[in-house]
Amino acid sequence: MIREITFGQYYQTDSALHRLNPRVKLVGTMIYIISLFLFKEAAPFALALVFLAAIIKLSHVPFKYMIRGLKAVIVLLLITAVFNMFLTRGEALVSFWGLTITKEGVIAAVFIALRLIFLIIGSSVMTLTTTPNQLTDGLEKLMGPLKVIKVPIHEISMMMSIALRFIPILLEETDKIMKAQMARGADFDSGNMIKKIKAMVPLLVPLFVSAFRRANDLAMAMEARCYQGGEGRTKMKPLKYGKSDVLAYVVLAVYLAGVIVLGKWL
Amino acid sequence: MNIIDVSKLVFEYIRRDDEGNVEGITTAIDHVDMEIKQGDFVAVLGHNGSGKSTLAKHLNAILYPSEGTVWVDGKDTQEEENLIPIRKSAGMVFQNPDNQIIGQIVEEDVGFGPENLGVETKQIWERVEESLKAVGMYKYRKKSPNRLSGGQKQRVSIAGVLAMHPKCIILDEPTAMLDPSGRKEVIRAVRALNEVEGITVILITHYMEEVIHADKVYVMDKGRVEMQGTPKEIFAQVDKLRSLRLSVPQVTLLAHELKKSGVALPDGILTTQELIEELKKVR
Amino acid sequence: MPIIVDHLNCIYEAGTAMEVVALSDINLVIPDGQFIGLIGHTGSGKSSLIQHLNGLIKASSGTVYFNGEDIYDEDYDLKKLRSKVGLVFQYPEHQLFEVDVFSDVCYGPKNLGLSKKDVELRAYKALKMVGMDDEYFYQSPFDLSGGQKRRVAIAGVLAMEPEVLILDEPTAGLDPKGRDEILGLIKKLQAETGMTIILVSHSMEDVANYVDRIIVMNGGSVMLDGVPKDVFAHYKELEEVGLAAPAVTYIMQQMKEQGFDVGTDATTIAEARDEILRALGR
Numbered sequence: 165m166i167r168e169i170t171f172g173q174y175y176q177t178d179s180a181l182h183r184l185n186p187r188v189k190l191v192g193t194m195i196y197i198i199s200l201f202l203f204k205e206a207a208p209f210a211l212a213l214v215f216l217a218a219i220i221k222l223s224h225v226p227f228k229y230m231i232r233g234l235k236a237v238i239v240l241l242l243i244t245a246v247f248n249m250f251l252t253r254g255e256a257l258v259s260f261w262g263l264t265i266t267k268e269g270v271i272a273a274v275f276i277a278l279r280l281i282f283l284i285i286g287s288s289v290m291t292l293t294t295t296p297n298q299l300t301d302g303l304e305k306l307m308g309p310l311k312v313i314k315v316p317i318h319e320i321s322m323m324m325s326i327a328l329r330f331i332p333i334l335l336e337e338t339d340k341i342m343k344a345q346m347a348r349g350a351d352f353d354s355g356n357m358i359k360k361i362k363a364m365v366p367l368l369v370p371l372f373v374s375a376f377r378r379a380n381d382l383a384m385a386m387e388a389r390c391y392q393g394g395e396g397r398t399k400m401k402p403l404k405y406g407k408s409d410v411l412a413y414v415v416l417a418v419y420l421a422g423v424i425v426l427g428k429w430l
Numbered sequence: 431m432n433i434i435d436v437s438k439l440v441f442e443y444i445r446r447d448d449e450g451n452v453e454g455i456t457t458a459i460d461h462v463d464m465e466i467k468q469g470d471f472v473a474v475l476g477h478n479g480s481g482k483s484t485l486a487k488h489l490n491a492i493l494y495p496s497e498g499t500v501w502v503d504g505k506d507t508q509e510e511e512n513l514i515p516i517r518k519s520a521g522m523v524f525q526n527p528d529n530q531i532i533g534q535i536v537e538e539d540v541g542f543g544p545e546n547l548g549v550e551t552k553q554i555w556e557r558v559e560e561s562l563k564a565v566g567m568y569k570y571r572k573k574s575p576n577r578l579s580g581g582q583k584q585r586v587s588i589a590g591v592l593a594m595h596p597k598c599i600i601l602d603e604p605t606a607m608l609d610p611s612g613r614k615e616v617i618r619a620v621r622a623l624n625e626v627e628g629i630t631v632i633l634i635t636h637y638m639e640e641v642i643h644a645d646k647v648y649v650m651d652k653g654r655v656e657m658q659g660t661p662k663e664i665f666a667q668v669d670k671l672r673s674l675r676l677s678v679p680q681v682t683l684l685a686h687e688l689k690k691s692g693v694a695l696p697d698g699i700l701t702t703q704e705l706i707e708e709l710k711k712v713r
Numbered sequence: 714m715p716i717i718v719d720h721l722n723c724i725y726e727a728g729t730a731m732e733v734v735a736l737s738d739i740n741l742v743i744p745d746g747q748f749i750g751l752i753g754h755t756g757s758g759k760s761s762l763i764q765h766l767n768g769l770i771k772a773s774s775g776t777v778y779f780n781g782e783d784i785y786d787e788d789y790d791l792k793k794l795r796s797k798v799g800l801v802f803q804y805p806e807h808q809l810f811e812v813d814v815f816s817d818v819c820y821g822p823k824n825l826g827l828s829k830k831d832v833e834l835r836a837y838k839a840l841k842m843v844g845m846d847d848e849y850f851y852q853s854p855f856d857l858s859g860g861q862k863r864r865v866a867i868a869g870v871l872a873m874e875p876e877v878l879i880l881d882e883p884t885a886g887l888d889p890k891g892r893d894e895i896l897g898l899i900k901k902l903q904a905e906t907g908m909t910i911i912l913v914s915h916s917m918e919d920v921a922n923y924v925d926r927i928i929v930m931n932g933g934s935v936m937l938d939g940v941p942k943d944v945f946a947h948y949k950e951l952e953e954v955g956l957a958a959p960a961v962t963y964i965m966q967q968m969k970e971q972g973f974d975v976g977t978d979a980t981t982i983a984e985a986r987d988e989i990l991r992a993l994g995r
Binding site: 174176295296297325326328329332333377378381382384385386387388389390391392396397398399400401402 | 487490492514517518521522524526528529530531532533534535537538541542543544545546547548549550551554555558572573574576590591594
């Protein structure tokens, strides 16, 4: 059950998007997210949709795979949308139990839902096409200027990449411990909130113990392989901008301009 | 010259209770001497808790002696400035395949060591390629480690050490968590490194079948070296090994049983062919 | 309580590109009191199969009958099934979580809703069955040695008083003596309680030494099923799927090829010894 969470996990294939410099993808994702919140007219949203569709096509990641594991997110999305429906003032459409759904509310809810869907799919395209290592390399490079004010950029990005590497392993482990406790009669599903939380103890304690053991092992393995922080390290895959990266920046600029133009003058 | 020299090594650690009060001192390694020649295949046997893993960690300067000295490639592990050169010349592979792979992609993991050593990008790629080829994992270079079998993961870990161009590889129970076919592929890869590339191998294990090809075997118990010698000399002492919570390979055990039943066989038979030749003599 | 596995199929992620057939058309009858060895290489479906037997995984089609009842019936009590079919996972010590050994073993029976007295009685009995001394009862399970932790974890399942005990590689990671001790313990349990035991193992020597029946899995199907001698007679087929017969089978084979008049169906050291002694005329 738990191994079905594939949302945002790197999908290995070869595509133009996979080969792109991670910095371009990070900047691109940021631009895309910003573009979603700039306007609330239909036209720029249509452009955002076209752009997203093109990106998905380019990524060679099956759409089915991409939206799998989105269930939890959809619940969150519905809650947000419903709140918007009720809490926005304006022309009343329906009224019941002292609650009013307004026309503006429905519009706002639709936009919020669209924004969130675009945002989530848009950013998952990035994580699907970029290995965590590239991602952290990209972040390290982008945040490089912060080193001047003594922010431990290398360490932060190393931590992120290790965390990402261990997520699938820990998920599998969670599944295993859960089943082992169920074999001893544990019940994780029924009962009230307090009972449910109490039922988690036999799952969480072993999970923490195991995570610490793994962290300890890993620290030792890294030391044994001469890791001593970012100082004096070279890169196997140094980030260099290529032709396609420049092209991608141009496309992004055109897209952003397009959204602004559509939003302002149409 | 010896690649590794261990002289009168003692390692103690202080046990503390929950409040941090000293409960006592445990001696994990108790006056161990060891000399390992460049190019040898050395096996260290011992039951769980015999001190063999603690010893291994001294050879890579992860732990430091309480008393005595450890020299790796002529360098004292206690000297701060020797740390990186020692870890470079004596690489280490650990037990749990999942907990020592850092990269998300096989080739990136193998490149991790050379990156730390400041090797030039172009050379990193060359090293990654040759190392992955040496353990037969080159065609998996673009794969996620999570999709590999246990044996394959351990071979990637070995490649990760090889890419640092070590003189010696220490493997701390590399097969303990693997199935029989995984165990075989790892041992095959390790033997090839020793025979073809001439890399010194120190294999720590409690699988008896894995050590019959070793040049020398050490058997540890309670932090001490209890036995040392060739596999033949060691496996000749079936009862002693049993008292140390160990066993012998199946062929050796069968020969031992036959001898107990009155068949005149020599001690320390290690291969089936040997057994058959000896049985032909007594037929 | 016999278990009948009837046309069991299990497919993960059915209908997607990542579809994996974990089990296909498994039919087995597991009578009371048998000691069964389940072998197969990693990914052969043996883990999936054992998790079906106590209802942790639901089959895609087909069913499992425990004591004549279909465990997939809507009103079937799966929790009760899990207490009757005890499952000890690989590296079971990783599931220990309580502050002391005794409380940890109490966890299972407590989940069954028994009285405090019964819970403690069962925990005590289980810890005695695995040979843990009283002095360890109030120690943290995390302070024990590897072999002791494993015993405590096995006791945690035994305290449920199962009629069928399934152990997934209970000797993984232990030293030779530790392996013998755990296997000896399981043999003793079976002899004393008459429990049905299913032992998942990679070691052909262990399986040959202890079990009455071997089930070999490959690619999600049952490949061979029979007494050890008959199964290991197919050693060539076993090799093709990445398995092997016990070492002595090969020794006998090689002896015969080189002119010794020996039978080749020995699977344990003792049998091989007797057969060689016979051939030598002693």
